[in-house]
Amino acid sequence: MRLKPLISILSLVLVSTGFAQKQNINTTIDAWHKSAENANFESYFGLMTEDAVFVGSDASEVWNYEEFKAFSKPYFDAGKAWTFKSVSRNVYINENENMAWFDEVLNSDHMGLCRGSGVLIQTKNGAWKIKHYVLSLAVPNPLVDELVKQKSKLDRKYLETLH
Numbered sequence: 640m641r642l643k644p645l646i647s648i649l650s651l652v653l654v655s656t657g658f659a660q661k662q663n664i665n666t667t668i669d670a671w672h673k674s675a676e677n678a679n680f681e682s683y684f685g686l687m688t689e690d691a692v693f694v695g696s697d698a699s700e701v702w703n704y705e706e707f708k709a710f711s712k713p714y715f716d717a718g719k720a721w722t723f724k725s726v727s728r729n730v731y732i733n734e735n736e737n738m739a740w741f742d743e744v745l746n747s748d749h750m751g752l753c754r755g756s757g758v759l760i761q762t763k764n765g766a767w768k769i770k771h772y773v774l775s776l777a778v779p780n781p782l783v784d785e786l787v788k789q790k791s792k793l794d795r796k797y798l799e800t801l802h
Contacts, residue, residue: 660736661730663767667768668725668728668759670682671687672722672724672725672745674686675721676720676721678714678716678719680712680720683711683715683720686768687704687768687770687772688704688762688768689704690703690704691704691707691772692704692770692772694772694773695774696750696775698797699797699800722747722749723746723753723755723774724745725743725744726743728743728744729741736761737760737761738761739760739761740756740759742755743755752776753774753777754774755773755775757771757773758770758771
């Protein structure tokens with residue numbers, strides 16, 4: 640009989656621990672987006688691991704950490720990086736609670752609705768950092784056929800560079 644209250648308490652602790660981790664992860668992702676909006680280069684890249692990968696919306700954009708820093712620096716130096724506001728986000732955590740992945744819908748003045756997804760790891764000091772991020776344009780289904788036609792020439796050109 641005494642086992643039931645103990646199991647209930649342990650379950651509550653586990654659920655609240657997962658909730659706290661998700662809050663920390665959301666805080667990290669939000670701070671990362673805010674750092675770009677505020678053109679805070681150090682903060683933005685400080686929230687990424689040094690082996691992070693950033694995949695942009697163009698098929699050619701797959702940058703390691705140093706490449707992405709070099710690409711981004713002029714934007715941050717000009718005080719105009721980019722602004723993406725998360726409108727919805729799903730966060731998932733592995734059972735060891737040291738890795739998480741997420742997907743989000745973003746809104747942006749310059750790109751409209753986008754989708755972001757990524758992976759975070761928890762560092763030895765307990766902080767969460769972005770290890771991998773993918774940004775893509777969210778294309779409404781009724782526009783797909785026309786968009787595919789419009790981009791077909793550029794798609795072929797890109798594929799030729801791979802051979």
